[in-house]
Amino acid sequence: xxxxxxxxxxxxxxxxxxxxxxxxxxxxxxxxxxxxxxxxxxxxxxxxxxxxxxxxxxxxxxxxxxxxxxxxxxxxxxxxxxxxxxxxxxxxxxxxxxxxxxxxxxxxxxxxxxxxxxxxxxxxxxxxxxxxxxxxx
Amino acid sequence: xxxxxxxxxxxxxxxxxxxxxxxxxxxxxxxxxxxxxxxxxxxxxxxxxxxxxxxxxxxxxxxxxxxxxxxxxxxxxxxxxxxxxxxxxxxxxxxxxxxxxxxxxxxxxxxxxxxxxxxxxxxxxxxxxxxxxxxxx
Amino acid sequence: xxxxxxxxxxxxxxxxxxxxxxxxxxxxxxxxxxxxxxxxxxxxxxxxxxxxxxxxxxxxxxxxxxxxxxxxxxxxxxxxxxxxxxxxxxxxxxxxxxxxxxxxxxxxxxxxxxxxxxxxxxxxxxxxxxxxxxxxx
Numbered sequence: 485x486x487x488x489x490x491x492x493x494x495x496x497x498x499x500x501x502x503x504x505x506x507x508x509x510x511x512x513x514x515x516x517x518x519x520x521x522x523x524x525x526x527x528x529x530x531x532x533x534x535x536x537x538x539x540x541x542x543x544x545x546x547x548x549x550x551x552x553x554x555x556x557x558x559x560x561x562x563x564x565x566x567x568x569x570x571x572x573x574x575x576x577x578x579x580x581x582x583x584x585x586x587x588x589x590x591x592x593x594x595x596x597x598x599x600x601x602x603x604x605x606x607x608x609x610x611x612x613x614x615x616x617x618x619x620x621x
Numbered sequence: 622x623x624x625x626x627x628x629x630x631x632x633x634x635x636x637x638x639x640x641x642x643x644x645x646x647x648x649x650x651x652x653x654x655x656x657x658x659x660x661x662x663x664x665x666x667x668x669x670x671x672x673x674x675x676x677x678x679x680x681x682x683x684x685x686x687x688x689x690x691x692x693x694x695x696x697x698x699x700x701x702x703x704x705x706x707x708x709x710x711x712x713x714x715x716x717x718x719x720x721x722x723x724x725x726x727x728x729x730x731x732x733x734x735x736x737x738x739x740x741x742x743x744x745x746x747x748x749x750x751x752x753x754x755x756x757x758x
Numbered sequence: 759x760x761x762x763x764x765x766x767x768x769x770x771x772x773x774x775x776x777x778x779x780x781x782x783x784x785x786x787x788x789x790x791x792x793x794x795x796x797x798x799x800x801x802x803x804x805x806x807x808x809x810x811x812x813x814x815x816x817x818x819x820x821x822x823x824x825x826x827x828x829x830x831x832x833x834x835x836x837x838x839x840x841x842x843x844x845x846x847x848x849x850x851x852x853x854x855x856x857x858x859x860x861x862x863x864x865x866x867x868x869x870x871x872x873x874x875x876x877x878x879x880x881x882x883x884x885x886x887x888x889x890x891x892x893x894x895x
Contacts, residue, residue, distance in 0.1 A: 485622035485756075485759035485895060487794045489863055520624045522661060522754065524796060524861055528870030530811050536719055537667050537711060542699030546708035547715075550692065555824065562816030571820035574811060578821075578854055580715055582810055585722070585859070587661055587754050589626055594752050596665030615868050617796065617861050619759075619893075621622060622759035622893075657761045659798060659891065673856055674804050674848060679836030683845035684852075687829065717852055722859070724798055724891050726763055731889050733802030756893075758759060 488516035488618040496605040496612070500551070502544050503603040505534075505614070509586050510593055512616050519591050521620015526583035528615060531573045531607035533580035539600040551576045551606070573607040580604060588620070625653035625755040633742040633749070637688070639681050640740040642671075642751070646723050647730055649753050656728050658757015663720035665752060668710045668744035670717035676737040688713045688743070710744040717741060725757070762790035762892040770879040770886070774825070776818050777877040779808075779888070783860050784867055786890050793865050795894015800857035802889060805847045805881035807854035813874040825850045825880070847881040854878060862894070 490512060494503055509523055525534050537543070555575040563571040586601055587594040595601070605612060627649060631640055646660055662671050674680070692712040700708035723738055724731040732738070740751060764786060768777055783797055799808050811817070829849040837845035860875055861868040869875070879886060 485795075485893075487895065489794070520626070521622075522756070524859055526859070526861060526868070528868070528873065530870070530872055535715055537715065538700075540700055543708050543711060546698040546700050547712065549698070550708070550712050554691065554828065561820040561823070563812075563814055563820050571817055571824070574817060575821065575824050578809055578811065581718060581855060583859060585661055585663070585720060587663060587752055589754075594663070594665070594754070596667070596750070598667055599665065613870070615861055617863075617868070619622075619796070621624065657763070658759075659893070672852055674852065675837075675843075677837055680845055680848060683835040683837050684849065686835070687845070687849050691828065718855060722798055722800070722857060724800060724889055726891075731800070731802070731891070733804070733887070735804055736802065756759075758761065 485619055486518060490616045492614040492616060493611050494603060496609060499605050499607050500548050501605045504539050505601045505603050509601050512618050513588050513591055516618040518618060518620030520589050521618060523586040524583065524617040525586060525601060526615045528613045531577055532612055533577050533582055533604040534584045535580050535602050535604060536584055536599045537602055538598045539602060555579065570607060576606050622756055623655060627753045629751040629753060630748050631740060633746055636742050636744050637685050638742045641676050642738045642740050646738050649755050650725050650728055653755040655755060655757030657726050658755060660723040661720065661754040662723060662738060663752045665750045668714050669749055670714050670719055670741040671721045672717050672739050672741060673721055673736045674739055675735045676739060692716065707744065713743050759893055760792060764890045766888040766890060767885050768877060770883060773879050773881050774822050775879045778813050779875045779877050783875050786892050787862050787865055790892040792892060792894030794863050795892060797860040798857065798891040799860060799875060800889045802887045805851055806886055807851050807856055807878040808858045809854050809876050809878060810858055810873045811876055812872045813876060829853065844881060850880050
């Protein structure tokens with residue numbers, strides 16, 4: 485197995501904000517030179533997520549509506565009042581998962597027709613780092 | 622590292638419907654000939670999920686009850702009114718996750734006594750594809 | 759690719775209870791002797807979870823509050839009344855995910871400054887087993 489590593493840094497302008505990483509995943513496979521394998525795409529932060537889904541603006545608005553309803557910010561949470569320390573946002577991140585695996589075969593990403601690799605910034609306004617680890621042959 | 626790829630196609634009769642993929646995961650390890658490694662089992666659709674859980678009919682009924690309560694179909698969602706375009710179903714899929722990794726050692730799946738590999742079709746009545754990527758030695 | 763396998767066994771005293779596995783993940787990389795790769799950390803039980811998050815006591819209390827609210831124990835669930843058979847706890851586990859992947863590069867874990875690898879025991883008082891599969895070079 486060969487391994488190729490890189491990091492993506494993303495600066496959100498107005499969270500929640502969704503960034504499509506599919507092109508960067510494709511580019512990482514090309515840079516690796518591998519034909520078959522997997523890419524681990526993993527956020528290094530607890531208030532963001534990496535998901536596969538339809539990159540449709542209406543759906544992403546609905547997602548925000550649902551997350552705020554299912555894990556609302558609460559005054560009685562203990563983890564709060566610090567910079568980017570809001571328990572509810574952590575729970576939204578846990579619900580969506582902070583990492584996903586993108587498979588590739590014959591140098592093409594194994595994604596369904598409606599699947600994009602999406603980074604969901606839920607909270608912050610500072611630069612966020614995402615690990616992209618390509619493992620293959 | 623060696624890699625063996627296949628796809629499973631599943632046709633739901635009445636969603637939500639749960640399919641036990643454990644036997645297919647075992648068969649994929651046998652076909653690969655690998656003794657140690659991992660299998661990525663990843664749905665190519667955003668309205669289904671791959672989970673590990675107890676394949677007990679009562680539990681799976683309860684799961685449906687819970688999903689509908691936690692992510693109900695809403696008239697005010699923007700992503701709707703298209704074929705298989707229902708935001709709530711996407712959120713149920715995100716909550717459960719569309720992929721899981723099945724490890725194997727000495728050609729046996731590393732599953733707990735109550736863990737089955739389950740494909741959960743949440744929405745559709747058309748054939749759904751699942752990637753099975755076996756990586757190992 | 760080389761593979762190194764081990765299991766961690768954890769005995770909860772009072773569920774829900776959270777155990778920080780970060781040191782054990784580091785130790786597994788050292789024992790493997792690999793410099794670059796991934797560790798699959800996967801619970802062999804359906805009433806526990808493996809997450810990455812901030813190991814802050816207030817946050818973990820809030821997490822328990824939120825889980826009980828979002829997936830409460832219900833008398834009308836069918837999966838109940840058996841030893842450790844409580845549907846709601848399974849759903850809390852599904853929501854958090856029973857597995858996570860810890861990447862490492864140059865023999866150091868690729869974790870963000872606030873990310874710990876946490877095992878969340880949601881239900882049981884018997885020993886629980888976690889697979890730790892290190893794959894790398």
